[in-house]
Amino acid sequence: MxxxxxxxxxxxxxxxxxxxxxxxxxxxxxxxxxxxxxxxLSTLVTVLVDDDADPLDFPVLLAGAASSTRILGLDELHVIAPARHLPKLAVAASEIADDLPETFQFCEAETCVHEHPDDATVLTAESVVWLGRKLAAS
Incomplete structure (x- = not known):
């Protein structure tokens, strides 16, 4: 050799x-x-929505978040958002309900009563909006 x-x-x-x-x-x-x-190991994806997020982006935000969860092979998706965004996020979620993971939930920012694990996969709203737009364009 x-x-x-x-x-x-x-x-x-x-x-x-x-x-x-x-x-x-x-x-x-x-x-x-x-x-x-x-x-x-955590199987949780957490998406953080800022107070200044554009509600017009919520449908692509949730589509991108759901796709990210699937791509990463994880089971649970939590979207943490300010209270004022929760109603419009809920409407956007209802439009893609079949694409959301079974263990999907919203959490109100700063008043969430349960803990998110330290090893959760945290994604920014901007990154999942970008993915949602890319998926919608293809």
Missing amino acids: TRTQLDLWSSETAEEPPSTILPTHPEVSGETGIITDLSE
Whole structure:
């Protein structure tokens, strides 16, 4: 077998076995780094809607948020918005109800009574509006 330049370089610089180079996350175990316990990982996408958000964007915002949740393979979508936006967001949600994940809910900003996990995937309204527009255009 012929040794390549990469083989020579990696054998010279490797001081620790690969199993100790893996990041130390609680869900990663063993030498392979395979995630073995998914029970502690969040399956939640959180979208933060600003007070100055344009209500005309709410249909594409929700479409983009629902698509993002599916693309990421996650199960739950929470949209956190100021109280004044919730009625118009609800109307927009009703228009795409079949596309929303089963565990979808709105949360009123600053008065939300349940905790969102620290490892939730947080998306900005601008990013999901962008995705919603791209999906609508295609």
